[in-house]
Amino acid sequence: SSTTRLTSVLTLLPTLVFSQYSYASEAQQVKWHIDFVYGSIAPDNSNGDIDGLGIPPDTSVEISDEKSIAATISYQHTENISYQLYFAPFIGFDIDATGTLGALGKIAEADVLFPTIMANYYYSLTENTKLYFGAGLNYTIFKDEAPSAVLEATLAGPTDVDIDNSFGIALQAGVHYDIGKNWYLNANYLWIDIDTEAATYTGDIKRTVDLTLD
Numbered sequence: 280s281s282t283t284r285l286t287s288v289l290t291l292l293p294t295l296v297f298s299q300y301s302y303a304s305e306a307q308q309v310k311w312h313i314d315f316v317y318g319s320i321a322p323d324n325s326n327g328d329i330d331g332l333g334i335p336p337d338t339s340v341e342i343s344d345e346k347s348i349a350a351t352i353s354y355q356h357t358e359n360i361s362y363q364l365y366f367a368p369f370i371g372f373d374i375d376a377t378g379t380l381g382a383l384g385k386i387a388e389a390d391v392l393f394p395t396i397m398a399n400y401y402y403s404l405t406e407n408t409k410l411y412f413g414a415g416l417n418y419t420i421f422k423d424e425a426p427s428a429v430l431e432a433t434l435a436g437p438t439d440v441d442i443d444n445s446f447g448i449a450l451q452a453g454v455h456y457d458i459g460k461n462w463y464l465n466a467n468y469l470w471i472d473i474d475t476e477a478a479t480y481t482g483d484i485k486r487t488v489d490l491t492l493d
């Protein structure tokens with residue numbers, strides 16, 4: 280089993296609250312928000328060595344940084360509490376060899392989907408500015424894992440790559456600035472803990488690597 284932690288920094292563009300509103304009877308506050316966001320996903324690569332037949336010592340891997348457009352659906356339960364769903368299309372990541380076999384470059388790729396449900400608490404700094412902190416759950420789905428031709432040549436045969444789906448916690452902190460007329464600026468730091476097992480299979484030979492991507 281390997282431990283994968285993805286640290287996502289979401290730097291949000293101005294986001295529009297669309298017309299799918301429901302209003303509180305007294306406060307006349309917008310309850311539902313649908314936002315489009317732009318984010319940078321930046322793994323902190325401190326991974327273990329690849330373990331398996333024919334792999335020299337001090338050979339590891341590095342996961343690429345990626346950027347993606349995502350969306351959130353939020354429900355403002357009270358003035359201070361909201362519930363939020365992050366979702367995005369599958370995001371492609373490259374896996375590169377490092378260390379002794381670093382000259383191989385890209386050795387595999389995979390598409391990743393990580394829908395995340397959060398509960399957030401808001402704290403007002405000024406009339407227009409709020410800090411918020413959230414905690415939630417994440418389910419990460421890996422698909423279309425594939426080796427590179429270079430990896431198959433190095434391992435001397437057709438190779439399958441497999442990464443298990445995972446379930447874990449998520450934490451975030453951010454700042455929300457209300458511009459007015461249903462526009463606001465928002466920036467946050469989202470951390471996702473993903474525990475998974477990654478393996479390659481070349482014939483009957485299995486090779487594994489532990490990933491720690493804080």
